[in-house]
Amino acid sequence: MIEGVCRHAAWLAALVLGLAALPLHATTLTIGVLARADDERLDPHRVELAYLGHPGGPLLQSVDVAIKESQFELDAAGLLVKVDAVQARDASEAATLLQRLERSGAAAIVLDLPAEWIARGAPAVRVPLLNAGEPDDTLRAGQCQPNLLHTYPSERMRADALAQTLASRRWSRVLLLYGPSQDDTTRLATVQASIKRFGLKPVAARAFKLSADPRERDLANPLLLTANVDYDVVWVIDSDGEFARSLPYRISLPRPVVGDGGLFALAWAPNFERFGAPQLARRFLRGAGRPMTGHDWAGWIATKAILQAALDKAFTPAAQLKAFVQPGFTLDGFKGVRLSFRTWDRQLRQPLLLTDGQGVVALAPAEGILHPSNVLDTLGGDAPEGLCKTR
Amino acid sequence: MASRRHFRAALSALCLAAATTTAHGKDTGMAFVSSEKDNALAVIDVKSLAVTGTIPTCKRPRYMQFLPDATTLMVACGDSNRADLIDVAARKVVGNVPLGDDPEAFDLSPDGKFAYVSNEEDGALNIVELASKKVVKSITVGKEPEGVKTSPDGSRVYVTSEVANMVHVIDPVAGKVVKNVQVGMRPRRLAFSADGGELWVSNELGASVSIISTRDLTVVQTINFEVRGMRPDDIRPVGMTLARDGKTMFVALGHASHVAFVDVASRKTTNLVLVGKRAWNVALNRDGSRLFVANGLSDDVTVVDVAQAKAIKTVPVGRVPYMVIVDD
Numbered sequence: 211m212i213e214g215v216c217r218h219a220a221w222l223a224a225l226v227l228g229l230a231a232l233p234l235h236a237t238t239l240t241i242g243v244l245a246r247a248d249d250e251r252l253d254p255h256r257v258e259l260a261y262l263g264h265p266g267g268p269l270l271q272s273v274d275v276a277i278k279e280s281q282f283e284l285d286a287a288g289l290l291v292k293v294d295a296v297q298a299r300d301a302s303e304a305a306t307l308l309q310r311l312e313r314s315g316a317a318a319i320v321l322d323l324p325a326e327w328i329a330r331g332a333p334a335v336r337v338p339l340l341n342a343g344e345p346d347d348t349l350r351a352g353q354c355q356p357n358l359l360h361t362y363p364s365e366r367m368r369a370d371a372l373a374q375t376l377a378s379r380r381w382s383r384v385l386l387l388y389g390p391s392q393d394d395t396t397r398l399a400t401v402q403a404s405i406k407r408f409g410l411k412p413v414a415a416r417a418f419k420l421s422a423d424p425r426e427r428d429l430a431n432p433l434l435l436t437a438n439v440d441y442d443v444v445w446v447i448d449s450d451g452e453f454a455r456s457l458p459y460r461i462s463l464p465r466p467v468v469g470d471g472g473l474f475a476l477a478w479a480p481n482f483e484r485f486g487a488p489q490l491a492r493r494f495l496r497g498a499g500r501p502m503t504g505h506d507w508a509g510w511i512a513t514k515a516i517l518q519a520a521l522d523k524a525f526t527p528a529a530q531l532k533a534f535v536q537p538g539f540t541l542d543g544f545k546g547v548r549l550s551f552r553t554w555d556r557q558l559r560q561p562l563l564l565t566d567g568q569g570v571v572a573l574a575p576a577e578g579i580l581h582p583s584n585v586l587d588t589l590g591g592d593a594p595e596g597l598c599k600t601r
Numbered sequence: 602m603a604s605r606r607h608f609r610a611a612l613s614a615l616c617l618a619a620a621t622t623t624a625h626g627k628d629t630g631m632a633f634v635s636s637e638k639d640n641a642l643a644v645i646d647v648k649s650l651a652v653t654g655t656i657p658t659c660k661r662p663r664y665m666q667f668l669p670d671a672t673t674l675m676v677a678c679g680d681s682n683r684a685d686l687i688d689v690a691a692r693k694v695v696g697n698v699p700l701g702d703d704p705e706a707f708d709l710s711p712d713g714k715f716a717y718v719s720n721e722e723d724g725a726l727n728i729v730e731l732a733s734k735k736v737v738k739s740i741t742v743g744k745e746p747e748g749v750k751t752s753p754d755g756s757r758v759y760v761t762s763e764v765a766n767m768v769h770v771i772d773p774v775a776g777k778v779v780k781n782v783q784v785g786m787r788p789r790r791l792a793f794s795a796d797g798g799e800l801w802v803s804n805e806l807g808a809s810v811s812i813i814s815t816r817d818l819t820v821v822q823t824i825n826f827e828v829r830g831m832r833p834d835d836i837r838p839v840g841m842t843l844a845r846d847g848k849t850m851f852v853a854l855g856h857a858s859h860v861a862f863v864d865v866a867s868r869k870t871t872n873l874v875l876v877g878k879r880a881w882n883v884a885l886n887r888d889g890s891r892l893f894v895a896n897g898l899s900d901d902v903t904v905v906d907v908a909q910a911k912a913i914k915t916v917p918v919g920r921v922p923y924m925v926i927v928d929d
Contacts, residue, residue: 268872282724282743285764286781486763486787489721489745541789542764542806549832585832 211346229547236290239520241513242316242337244307245269246323249299253584261451261566267507269342270295271498272509279493280517287521298327305331312337317530318516320509320557331352335390338531343505347400349554350591354495356599358533359556361515362508363477365397367590369404371475371562371574372445372468377408379464379575381442386415387457395450401447401469409445413441420453436461445469472566475574477504479565485546510541511558515551546573552587559586615636629689632884632893632927634902635662635676636919642676642690643918645884647929650904650914656692658685663923664706668731669713674926677704677718681758685718686897689928698734701727707745710773711755717773719746719760726760738776742769750791750800759800761788768802768811769901770818780818784811789839791881794865795847803838803852810838810852810863824868831857840882840924844907845889853880860894862910872910876903882924894920 250256251265260266270293277284277291284291294311298304304327311319319335322330322343329348332339332355339358341349345365349358363371371511375503376382384405388398398415420427426542428434436444444461446469454471466472480491480501494502502510518541519533526587533539533558542546545561554560564572575585581592591597628788631653632645641655642662644849659678662685666675674687677700684701684704686696700707702722707729709716715737716729726746728738743765750759757779758771768788770780785807799821800813810824826836837855844851849871852861856879880903884893891913892905902925904914 279724279744279764282741282762283767284769286765486879492722492742540786540806548786548806 211307225557226591236288238290238292238315239517240292240294240314240316241271241273241516242308242311242319243273243293244304244311244319244321244323245297245423246304246327247299249322259451261455262365262565263468263470263476263504264451265322266500266503267498267506269505269509271443272342272502272506273320273493273513275494275497275506276510276517278512280496280514280521283521284517291517293497296530298496301327301330304328305334306330308335308337308339311335316476317520320516322505322509325349325353329357332358338516338534340515342508342512343431347591350557351597354600356553356600357531359512359558361512361558363560363562364557364590365400366404367557368475368562369397369401370407371472371564373401373404373408373410374574374576374579375473375475375564375572376410376443378578382410383413383440383442384410385413385436385439385441385444385446386447387418388415388447389419389449389453391449394447394578397447397449401445405445405475411580414439418446418448418453420450425549432457432460433462441465443468444472446471473564473571474566475562477560477562477572478502478507479504479563479567481565481568482563482570484570485544486531488542490544507543511541513547514543515541515558547586550588552590552593554593554596555591557590559584559589561586607624627926631689631927632886632902632929633665634895634918634925635664635665635923636900637679637897637921637923639919639921641919642687643645643917643922644775645902645923645925647891647927650916652916652918654692656687656694657693658687659683659697663927664704664749665924666707666709667926667928668709675707675709675716677707679703679705679721698731699736700729701725701736701739703908706749708749708758710750710751711753715773717749717758717760717771719749719750721745721747723795724762726758726769726771728776738773740771740776740778741766741780742771742778748788748790748802750793753793753797757815759791761791761802762804763787763789765806768800768813779819782818784813784821785809785821785823790841792841792850795843799828799865801841801850803841805837805839805855808833808838810841810850812835812868819920821869824863824870826854826857826861826870828854828857828859828873831859840895842883842885842892845885851883851885851892852892853883855879855881856898858896860892860905873911874905874910876912877901877915881922884925886927886929891927892903893925893927895925897921897923908913 308331318338325346341360421430444467446454448470457471458467543549562574563570634643641657644654646653659681661680662676664677677684683699684692687712688695700718701720702757707716707718719728724744743762745763745860748761768782785804788807789805790803802811812822835856840848840853846899861870876894878898881895881897894903
């Protein structure tokens with residue numbers, strides 16, 4: 211039912227947009243959008259909490275904003291854009307829907323799915339898939355696929371961005387606090403690797419638990435969790451968000467909190483002031499009726515990439531994938547520099563924004579960080595590591 | 602004295618054909634600087650190169666241009682959705698014109714009756730009749746239109762779109778887009794060659810300048826820039842102005858903190874002059890001997906001696922300087 215309504219709305223939007231100036235020889239570009247049905251992350255009560263780094267609304271809204279802002283070029287080129295938006299309930303349905311979208315002529319498909327669903331669905335099709343919501347690093351490494359691109363920054367990119375920022379401030383002694391979920395454990399390992407990479411010093415890693423039980427206060431009380439050790443900064447890993455949100459100013463030493471509380475490394479912040487960002491933020495706010503998050507930015511830039519490839523006339527069947535990774539293919543993401551897809555893991559290289567939710571305090575890569583070819587490649591898996599074997 | 606100066610100005614205007622459509626003021630001997638976060642213009646004495654005062658104006662002043670009366674400076678304010686009209690001799694606001702949502706830049710029709718305004722929010726070029734203060738036409742263009750330039754004969758208006766990566770060629774009478782010319786990434790500003798045959802377009806993220814033939818309305822050449830020791834992504838050309846002799850184009854390179862002197866004939870960069878951070882718009886004094894550069898991220902204006910190709914002074918001004926206009 212929900213799926214039907216969504217699809218209908220998207221078609222209608224495409225129709226209205228397309229009719230504005232329909233040229234005589236219009237060609238149609240179909241963009242597939244595949245998200246998860248009954249997305250818990252988008253439960254209204256959860257969205258209301260507005261945890262930084264969590265999605266603020268459906269992927270489709272960012273797709274629509276991108277199409278709408280490109281309408282002038284699309285009309286001029288005689289390109290009619292159709293959005294086919296569907297939702298899957300599980301991994302196997304996701305694979306089926308991907309195949310269906312491919313058969314019905316989608317030039318590319320934007321995804322907001324869990325990592326396992328992507329890993330299972332991507333090999334089922336050949337059409338380019340743009341992951342706009344999943345940070346899992348294995349999708350960029352062992353489970354990478356030749357047709358799978360990523361606009362959402364990987365977990366490691368975000369950890370590298372924070373580690374660089376701490377290194378540039380010389381806040382090198384890090385106390386790690388991590389949550390109870392499997393996700394938290396995986397992300398802890400990623401953070402520890404970034405800490406090592408940028409020469410920071412982990413002083414301790416302590417597990418926390420949300421609890422009011424006095425018998426568990428060693429795990430739940432921020433003062434106790436951060437006592438008996440000296441550090442420059444507390445790095446909290448909390449995929450859920452509730453514990454980390456109230457951690458700053460409640461620790462035993464007067465030190466900053468970073469990670470999933472305090473200072474975050476994100477793909478986007480709605481209050482970013484540089485590089486024409488306020489215009490994009492305002493367009494999104496007007497189009498979607500809510501502030502633009504990092505997930506929205508990833509969906510927006512994924513759609514812009516598809517539209518640009520189509521406008522470049524690169525979308526011949528044989529060249530579909532190459533279009534995104536060819537050397538001249540660069541995008542304007544309103545982050546000050548030209549963005550492009552890495553050839554080795556097809557991740558969109560991009561600066562990340564360091565924000566406390568009120569303002570953007572720094573950008574990564576940090577000033578002074580060097581790289582032999584592109585400094586953006588200091589965030590995430592670099593070519594020599596050879597993490598993704600499929601080209 | 603004054604008449605001789607005017608004669609000289611008239612002569613140079615003739616020599617350059619219609620390349621310099623910008624009217625000069627009443628020789629106040631001052632340079633005016635708009636700063637995005639100040640709601641005021643800084644006034645610099647062109648001889649002493651010191652700030653002598655400020656003129657309070659509307660919110661987020663950016664693009665400025667003299668009206669043909671040569672005494673009134675029109676200042677577009679992005680956050681006030683209007684332009685203030687400033688009497689530069691009296692140093693005060695004497696009127697205003699509504700310009701629609703978030704006006705960034707504009708140019709005037711040659712008779713000074715109409716302003717062609719790029720409205721970032723609407724994705725439109727609005728034609729505003731200054732006498733009636735009304736938007737008489739609104740022409741849809743690509744999103745985030747920016748630089749606007751009227752052709753010398755007034756028959757065309759060129760406007761860049763930062764999102765569509767195009768220069769839209771507009772017939773202002775018909776109120777229609779005549780042609781869209783694809784240029785580099787994030788096109789910002791426009792400048793004519795001396796004979797008006799070429800339109801130079803700065804591409805901020807393309808790190809280049811596209812040169813459009815105004816006869817064929819096609820890109821005839823693209824100039825790329827390199828600065829030693831700077832990352833290619835820091836080279837973001839924005840402001841441009843043509844030397845008084847028409848032989849050199851001055852191109853501010855944004856985050857690369859340099860101004861490039863480009864030989865118009867050979868398209869070669871002959872000099873790179875180090876200025877402040879995020880060199881934005883550039884303007885010449887009347888005899889063309891000095892170039893004023895607004896530095897957006899160091900809150901100052903660098904004054905460059907053109908003959909020596911060297912910065913001679915840096916003047917602290919307001920917060921986030923956007924543009925300088927010299928009235929010496």
